[in-house]
Amino acid sequence: MRAGSSPWFKWPLIGAVMLALLWLVTGVYAAGQPVVAVALLAFGGLALYTYGSARTLAWRYLFPGVAGMLVFVAFPLLYTMQIGFTNYSASNLLGEERARAYLLDQHTVDEDQSFGYTLHAEGQAWRLLLTPPEGAAEAGRYVSPPLTLGRGNGAALPMSAAPAGSPALGEPLPLREVLRHRDALMALALALPDGRTLRYTGVREFGTMEPLWKAGANGSLLRVASGAEYRPNPDTGFFENAAAERVQPGFKVGIGWANYSRMLFDADVRGPFISIFVWTVTFALLSVVFSTALGMTLAVVLNWEALKYRTLYRTLLFLPYAVPGFISILVFKGLFNQNFGEINAILDALFGVRPAWFADPLLAKTMILIVNTWLGYPYIMVLCTGLIKAIPADLYEASAIAGAGPLTNFFKITLPLIVRPLTPLLISAFAFNFNNFVLISLLTDGRPDYLNTKLPAGTTDILVSYTYRIAFTDAGANFGLAAAISTLIFFMVALMSLANLKLARVNDSSKG
Amino acid sequence: MPIVTGKSQRWRIWAAHAGLWLLLAITLFPLLAVISISLRPGNFSTGSLIPTTISFEHWQLALGFPYTQPDGTVVQPPFPVLLWLWNSLKIATISALLIVAISTTAAYAFARLRFAHKTSILNGMLLLQMFPVAVALVAIYAIFEGIGSVVPWLGIETHAGLIVAYLGGVAMHIWTIKGYFETIPTEIEENAKVDGASHWQAFRLVLLPMAVPILMVVFVLAFIGTIIEYPVASILLREENNLTLAVGSKQYLQDQKFLWGDFAAAAVLSGLPITLVFLAAQRWIVSGLTAGGVKG
Numbered sequence: 001m002r003a004g005s006s007p008w009f010k011w012p013l014i015g016a017v018m019l020a021l022l023w024l025v026t027g028v029y030a031a032g033q034p035v036v037a038v039a040l041l042a043f044g045g046l047a048l049y050t051y052g053s054a055r056t057l058a059w060r061y062l063f064p065g066v067a068g069m070l071v072f073v074a075f076p077l078l079y080t081m082q083i084g085f086t087n088y089s090a091s092n093l094l095g096e097e098r099a100r101a102y103l104l105d106q107h108t109v110d111e112d113q114s115f116g117y118t119l120h121a122e123g124q125a126w127r128l129l130l131t132p133p134e135g136a137a138e139a140g141r142y143v144s145p146p147l148t149l150g151r152g153n154g155a156a157l158p159m160s161a162a163p164a165g166s167p168a169l170g171e172p173l174p175l176r177e178v179l180r181h182r183d184a185l186m187a188l189a190l191a192l193p194d195g196r197t198l199r200y201t202g203v204r205e206f207g208t209m210e211p212l213w214k215a216g217a218n219g220s221l222l223r224v225a226s227g228a229e230y231r232p233n234p235d236t237g238f239f240e241n242a243a244a245e246r247v248q249p250g251f252k253v254g255i256g257w258a259n260y261s262r263m264l265f266d267a268d269v270r271g272p273f274i275s276i277f278v279w280t281v282t283f284a285l286l287s288v289v290f291s292t293a294l295g296m297t298l299a300v301v302l303n304w305e306a307l308k309y310r311t312l313y314r315t316l317l318f319l320p321y322a323v324p325g326f327i328s329i330l331v332f333k334g335l336f337n338q339n340f341g342e343i344n345a346i347l348d349a350l351f352g353v354r355p356a357w358f359a360d361p362l363l364a365k366t367m368i369l370i371v372n373t374w375l376g377y378p379y380i381m382v383l384c385t386g387l388i389k390a391i392p393a394d395l396y397e398a399s400a401i402a403g404a405g406p407l408t409n410f411f412k413i414t415l416p417l418i419v420r421p422l423t424p425l426l427i428s429a430f431a432f433n434f435n436n437f438v439l440i441s442l443l444t445d446g447r448p449d450y451l452n453t454k455l456p457a458g459t460t461d462i463l464v465s466y467t468y469r470i471a472f473t474d475a476g477a478n479f480g481l482a483a484a485i486s487t488l489i490f491f492m493v494a495l496m497s498l499a500n501l502k503l504a505r506v507n508d509s510s511k512g
Numbered sequence: 513m514p515i516v517t518g519k520s521q522r523w524r525i526w527a528a529h530a531g532l533w534l535l536l537a538i539t540l541f542p543l544l545a546v547i548s549i550s551l552r553p554g555n556f557s558t559g560s561l562i563p564t565t566i567s568f569e570h571w572q573l574a575l576g577f578p579y580t581q582p583d584g585t586v587v588q589p590p591f592p593v594l595l596w597l598w599n600s601l602k603i604a605t606i607s608a609l610l611i612v613a614i615s616t617t618a619a620y621a622f623a624r625l626r627f628a629h630k631t632s633i634l635n636g637m638l639l640l641q642m643f644p645v646a647v648a649l650v651a652i653y654a655i656f657e658g659i660g661s662v663v664p665w666l667g668i669e670t671h672a673g674l675i676v677a678y679l680g681g682v683a684m685h686i687w688t689i690k691g692y693f694e695t696i697p698t699e700i701e702e703n704a705k706v707d708g709a710s711h712w713q714a715f716r717l718v719l720l721p722m723a724v725p726i727l728m729v730v731f732v733l734a735f736i737g738t739i740i741e742y743p744v745a746s747i748l749l750r751e752e753n754n755l756t757l758a759v760g761s762k763q764y765l766q767d768q769k770f771l772w773g774d775f776a777a778a779a780v781l782s783g784l785p786i787t788l789v790f791l792a793a794q795r796w797i798v799s800g801l802t803a804g805g806v807k808g
Contacts, residue, residue, distance in 0.1 A: 024662060033658030057711060058627035065618030065682045066633070072680025073640050076648035076655065083650055298535070301528055306521065313532050315791075317539060322790040324740045326758040327783040331546045333765050334772050340555075342545050374539065406524075428642075437646035438742045442762060464646050471650045472747060479650045486647045497642045 014052050021048070034095075035082065039075055043067060077490060084484035085254050090477035092237045092250040096219075099251035100232075103221055103239070106212040114207030115142075115198065118172035119181070122146050126181075127169060129162060130190070130198070130206060142192060143169070156191035159198075179203070221247070259484035269481070272450050272457035272466075280462040283368065284433040288426055290373040295380025296418075300410060302381075303388050314385070321378035329442040332371045361459035364444055368460055372439060376429070383425055387418040424503045431496040435489065440465040455481075463489050550776035570777035590771055591763060592753060593778045600739050600757040600782075603671055607678040608734035612727055615682045619689035620715050624698070634687075641683040646743040652677060653747050674748050674756075678738055685730045692726040693719065732793045739786060757782050 021044035029037035047067070050059045086092075094102065115130040125146035132141070143162035178185075182203075190198040190206060201207040216222040220231040221239055230239040230247055238250035262269050298317060302310050320328065335343050336357040344354045357367045395413050404412070440446060446458025446465050455478075457466060463485060471482035553567035569579045573589045580586050621627070622634055645652070653668070656677070660667015667673055700722075701714040709717065720727075742758045749755050752763075761782070764775035 027662035028658055031658060031661035033654075033661070036655055036658035058621045058625035061617040061621035061625065061715075062627075062633075064614040064679075065686055066637070068614060068679040068682055069637055069640055072652070072677055073643065073645075073648075076645075076651035077640075077643060079651035079654065080648050083654065088654075301532070304528065306525055307528055313536070316536055317532075318791075318794070319543065319787075320539060322787045322794070323543065324736075324758070324783055324786045324790075326740055326742055326761060327779045327786075328542065330761055330765055330775065331542050331779060334549075334770075334775060335542055335545060337765075337770065337772070340770060340772055342549070374542075431642065432644075435644040435646055437644070441746075442742070464644070468646070468649060468743075472653075479654070483650045486650065489647050490643065493643055493647070497639055500642075501639070 010052070014048060017044075018048060021045075035079060039071070043071065080483045081487045081490070082483075083479055084259055084487045085256060086252055086480050086483075087237045087250070087255045087258075088252050088479040088483070089481075091248060092252050094249065094251055096232055096251040096253075099239075099249055100215075100219065100221065102249065103213045103247065104211065104215060107209040108212055108225075109201045110208045110210060113196070113198075114201060114205045116204055117206050119178050120169040120172055122170065124148070128157075128188075128190070129169060129172075130159065142190075144190065147188075156189040156197055159190050159192050161193060175203075255480070259481045262481060263484065263488075268454035272453050272455070273485075275450075275459075276457060276461050276463060276466050279365070279460070280434060283365070283372075283462060284430050284436075286369055287372045287376060287433045287436075288430050290369065291376035291380050291429070292426060294373060295377040295382075296384045298377070298381045299384035299388055300414060303385065314381075317381065318378045320374055321382075325375065325438055326442060328375065329371065329439055332367075332374075333443050336367055358444060359448055361448055364448060364460045368439065368443060371443060372433065372436070375439070376433075379429070383422065384418060387421055388414060391417050421507055424500045424507070427496055427500045427503070431493055431500075434462070434496070435464045435493070436462065437464040437468065441468065546776045546779055549773055550780050552773060555771050555773045570773045571781075573774050574777040574781050590774055591760060591778075593757075593760075593781065595753060596755050596757045596760040597782055599671065599755065603675055603678075603756060604735045604738040607675045607738045608731050610675065610679055611682055611685060611734040612731050614679060615685035615689055615730060616720070616723070616727060617715075618682065618686045619693055620719065622686065622690045623693035624701070624715075624719075625711075634690075637683040638687065641681065645681075649743060649747050652744060656748060668748055669751060669754060670748075671754070674745055677744050677748065678741070681737070685734060688730055688733075689723070689726055692723060696722055729793065732789065736786065736790055736793070 021041070025037050025041045025044070028040055047063060050056045050063045115132055117131065118129045120127045120129060123146075125148055127146055128144040130142040141162040142159040144157050144159055147157060182200075186200045188200060192198065196208055198206040199209050201209065211224055214222040214224055216229055218231070220229050222229055228241050230241050232238075232251070233240045234253055235255070236246070236250070237253040237255070238246040238248075240246055263273055264270060301307070302314055302317075304310075335341050338344055338354060338356050338358060341357075344357075348354050355363050357363050391414065396409060399409055399413060440460060440462050444458070444460045446461035446469060448460070449456055449458050455470060458469070461469065467482040467485045467489075470478050470485070548563055550570050551566050551568070552563040553565060553569060569581075569587070572579045573587065574593050576589050576592070576594050578586050578588050622630065656666075656668050656673050660670070660673065664670075665672055666676060696719065701718050704714045704718045705711075739756075740758055745756050746759045749759055752760070761775070761778065764771045764778065
């Protein structure tokens with residue numbers, strides 16, 4: 001970093017970092033994350049260039065910040081778009097190579113050929129005695145040479161037929177003690193004199209294990225039992241036989257626009273998707289309208305010099321913004337609880353009603369709007385206070401001379417003057433609420449749910465919480481579909497941001 | 513303002529006070545109610561709002577001590593609140609320090625150095641920051657799963673991974689610090705350079721000591737921002753002992769297990785310090801809000 005560090009120090013260091021980077025990249029690539037690996041390689045390379053080259057002074061200061069943003073903000077956006085075109089989900093989690101390796105590692109246990117076993121101490125070592133199950137075709141018992149448990153050496157232990165009386169062995173170890181050696185036992189392979197190999201198959205058993213699959217030609221898999229061939233299908237992401245029967249798990253492949261067409265044409269997804277979209281817009285719009293109405297009124301009233309204790313009011317009314325959101329939202333969740341909540345206790349005492357805030361869709365939406373207005377008005381109040389302070393006082397003096405009342409003042413002077421600088425901020429507030437995941441997730445979790453939908457969807461879910469649900473909470477973990485919906489949200493956010501920038505620029509230029 | 517007041521003025525002032533009092537009552541109700549609930553015995557009683565008997569059982573449980581009920585049964589603390597608080601503080605402190613370090617150096621480059629596409633890079637960063645992290649959760653999850661399969665201590669279910677994930681949110685802080693740097697005259701650093709200081713020395717030994725106030729502000733902002741962050745923490749952390757406060761608190765209010773009183777005590781315990789820090793830093797937060805919003 002500092003100028004003039006000696007080349008004897010610099011170049012070996014760069015070499016070492018380069019090696020570490022390559023090791024990391026190969027590791028990530030081998031772990032089945034090629035996109036992440038390429039991104040890592042690009043960033044590592046850029047970092048090396050930035051701190052190695054002499055011509056990149058400014059970027060040495062910029063790099064950590066810009067890299068942080070690119071890696072954890074920009075890259076996730078692009079990566080989400082890419083995932084939206086794949087079938088990435090709980091059943092298609094791994095790459096093709098790793099899915100194949102996983103399947104090839106599957107075994108079946110042949111129940112007819114399993115032996116019971118007992119463990120016998122012999123000095124410091126142990127002997128294993130295999131006993132065929134009662135009524136099995138096997139007759140003979142087998143005994144192992146003395147072995148030390150815990151030091152697996154991979155080679156199969158030769159077992160020998162045990163004489164009928166087996167006098168040489170001591171008392172068998174109780175099961176509890178045997179369980180302590182489970183890991184060592186699992187590593188054992190026992191070779192019987194007739195050539196069979198036995199492995200640990202259960203707490204009380206050793207048995208033969210047959211692989212379920214064999215690798216076939218062209219990356220296909222052969223089922224050992226039937227010999228049927230299952231070929232990897234790059235369109236569906238599953239190993240399939242001629243009758244298109246699939247093997248779980250599948251693997252991750254690109255499926256083009258399928259997630260998007262599901263959103264538009266699959267009735268099971270489209271129905272809830274459209275209602276959720278409508279509610280998202282309604283929710284964001286009404287939240288902004290209510291908090292603006294309340295916040296602006298308060299700002300105007302608290303700007304009235306004849307009013308005493310204004311600072312005290314302002315501080316207390318600002319409190320909802322200062323309390324951490326995750327706490328106040330959960331507090332409301334408790335207060336609104338139908339049976340134990342204080343709000344229903346008060347309503348019950350006053351009017352004798354106990355509304356089901358969390359079970360009725362309309363009430364749940366009302367509750368969300370009430371809570372969000374409570375959370376949101378202080379922000380607008382603070383913004384408006386600042387903007388109103390900038391209005392020259394002589395305008396109000398002139399209007400007072402003309403005999404105007406407070407309402408005329410507000411609609412003819414205050415509002416027209418603050419509406420322009422306020423608009424971009426309100427658009428930001430709209431965009432924020434459009435994606436107000438924390439509120440929905442903590443307050444209702446999207447519930448109450450729609451009935452009769454294939455993918456669970458809630459009546460109070462907004463788009464972001466719906467994608468979270470699809471991806472992280474419900475069975476199936478359909479990351480691909482969730483990412484496709486997220487991509488749609490990006491474009492909407494981008495549109496709002498552009499509108500915002502444009503308005504802000506108009507404001508700046510009008511200021512001179 | 514020398515404005516002549518009419519006769520209706522006094523009535524309007526009274527009306528304004530009455531309206532404000534009503535609004536204050538609604539606004540403060542949840543906050544006062546939660547304090548009262550934390551002192552009320554039992555998790556279910558819906559009695560009076562002002563507790564008739566004061567019990568510290570919820571506070572005892574929140575602070576991690578088992579509580580013995582009058583009938584002799586011992587209640588164990590339901591969740592490790594103090595551990596969650598510690599996790600939150602640890603993660604927030606480390607990420608805030610790193611965020612300050614990263615944004616300071618970047619702000620220095622934006623304020624003092626010349627390089628190509630300076631404005632477009634800055635605008636691009638501010639624009640990028642408008643995309644909520646909550647939308648890219650799937651990708652963030654996949655990224656950390658990928659990292660974790662090679663570097664386990666940086667993967668999912670690790671605090672280090674979460675800290676690293678927070679380092680993306682620096683654009684606003686760079687903007688704030690850059691604004692401050694620009695108010696400091698360049699001549700001081702140039703003098704230092706004439707005396708033989710390198711860029712790095714001029715930055716570290718001359719400019720940084722003068723910028724300590726703004727660095728403290730950014731630290732507090734980043735600290736609060738991290739401590740209340742919920743979406744990313746909720747996908748990266750799942751094990752009970754690993755959670756942060758923001759993720760863990762939710763578990764008190766499940767439909768099957770509704771620990772209202774215990775939650776109230778935990779909420780006051782953890783929420784009060786954060787609220788006080790926020791109020792203390794209010795001035796800068798608010799100016800940051802307006803400035804940031806207008807600039808986009």
